[in-house]
Amino acid sequence: MPRRAVEQHQPKMVFLTSPNNPDGSMMTEEESILALPVLVVLDEAYIEFSDQASRIKWVQQYPNLVVLRTFSKSAALAGLRVGYGAFPLPMMEYLWRAKQPYNVSVAAEVAACAALTNMDYLTKVVTLGGGTNPLP
Numbered sequence: 001m002p003r004r005a006v007e008q009h010q011p012k013m014v015f016l017t018s019p020n021n022p023d024g025s026m027m028t029e030e031e032s033i034l035a036l037p038v039l040v041v042l043d044e045a046y047i048e049f050s051d052q053a054s055r056i057k058w059v060q061q062y063p064n065l066v067v068l069r070t071f072s073k074s075a076a077l078a079g080l081r082v083g084y085g086a087f088p089l090p091m092m093e094y095l096w097r098a099k100q101p102y103n104v105s106v107a108a109e110v111a112a113c114a115a116l117t118n119m120d121y122l123t124k125v126v127t128l129g130g131g132t133n134p135l136p
């Protein structure tokens, strides 16, 4: 379905969410969409709670793929609005130009770094949410 929509409407960019909120369904046709002339932004906010592998490494392979992750779910830091993304290198120059200064608060940065250095905490949060892999 997303592939047909992209072919029909020819957008410059498409946002996909996998796992999807709220039904948890996973995308299965990313590769065929990535073959189209469109920038694909893949939201993996819930990937830690899925059995399926993250697509984050695909960013090295596809120049039109961006993968976004958040600490809101896997580190229980919702409300701090902190996350990260994997972007094709040539895109970074333009993103830095558009980025607002101080768009991540100091509290959010400290909390995210603390979470990343505490694997027990990440495992506990993800396990409580029914997931199995805190850093896929």
Ligand SMILES: Cc1ncc(COP(=O)(O)O)c(C=O)c1O
Residues within 6 Å of the ligand: 017, 020, 021, 043, 045, 046, 069, 070, 071, 072, 078, 079, 081, 082, 083
């Ligand atoms: C699929 C999905 N992506 C992103 C977000 C929000 O992420 P953040 O808290 O980093 O803005 C949510 C929050 O509910 C979500 O469900």
